[in-house]
Amino acid sequence: MRLRQHHTIRYESMIYERVKNSSIEEISREEGLGWEEVELIFNHCAKELEKEEWEAPERISLDEFSNLKGHKEFITTVVDLDKKI
Secondary structure (H helix, E strand, O other): OOOOOOOOHHHHHHHHHHHHOOOHHHHHHHHOOOHHHHHHHHHHHHHHHHHOOOOOOOOEEEEEEEOOOOOOOEEEEEEEOOOOO
């Protein structure tokens, strides 16, 4: 944990990912945290991600699949073959 941090980095990362797919209000209620605390965690994680330098992958894999059989809407996945991300 960082100085003056009340939660682990892993826990904060989990909160950040959940807020991206939900809302601050919902996550604060589910986790028993204050709205302001969840917002601070989200903003802190977002700033940390901005600092990371990203390298262009050398090799990628693309895959496209239908979420439901017979539908014409597809989901595309992109994977860095060297880093497996």
